[in-house]
Amino acid sequence: DTAVSQTPKYLVTQMGNDKSIKCEQNLGHDTTYWYKQDSKKFLKIMFSYNNKELIINETVPNRFSPKSPDKAHLNLHINSLELGDSAVYFCASSQGIGGEQFFGPGTRLTVL
Amino acid sequence: GQSLEQPSEVTAVEGAIVQINCTYQTSGFYGLSWYQQHDGGAPTFLSYNGLDGLEETGRFSSFLSRSDSYGYLLLQELQMKDSASYFCAVGESNNAGNMLTFGGGTRLMVKP
DSSP states (O other): OOSEEEEOSEEEEOTTOOEEEEEEEOSOOSEEEEEEEOTTOOEEEEEEEETTEEEEOTTSOTTEEEEEEETTEEEEEEOSOOGGGOEEEEEEEESSTTSOOEEOOOEEEEEO | OOEEEOOSEEEEETTOOEEEEEEEEOSSEEEEEEEEEOTTSOOEEEEEESSSEEEEETTEEEEEETTTTEEEEEEOSOOGGGOEEEEEEEEEEETTEEEEEEOOOEEEEEEO
């Protein structure tokens, strides 16, 4: 069983579109994260979600909105996609904040 | 704010030992983690240091000196499969909660 899963694995879309990436973890962890990894492999945290408390990284545009229907899911919705949003997006989870993080396989987003 | 410095690239031969250094500046520091990422893959946890000293896990060891804001990852008996990117990540507590901030990664190339 996959511990942290993401769908889709690849996402190609046009500028201006709205898209969502889904994340599910079956580890029973209470903290979930979203990271963006750019072409230079810099891995930057976007959000963390702990027991329904959302912690937002202030550098993330408000076009990005995480949605957590329950502890096992933290989906990422992106409005009005821009070229600069092209990157690999990883969700991750940990037990408690700051523990070992388990990453999903990533979603490669390409905005044309 | 916080910053992490690690070398961008390291090359070594099979069977050798390599050390990847990481220096950091942050407030609210609580620990240093190391993650490995193969091309096209997801980051995977290698080790964590919350206290000063050396942590050993098989061929990999990690060291932390909190007073020097410095740590390193030591890889022994290098194998071709160790070719990957290695990220140090500082755990930081601040008003937004506890989060990991990743360094830019060190690309390790192991040659025959």
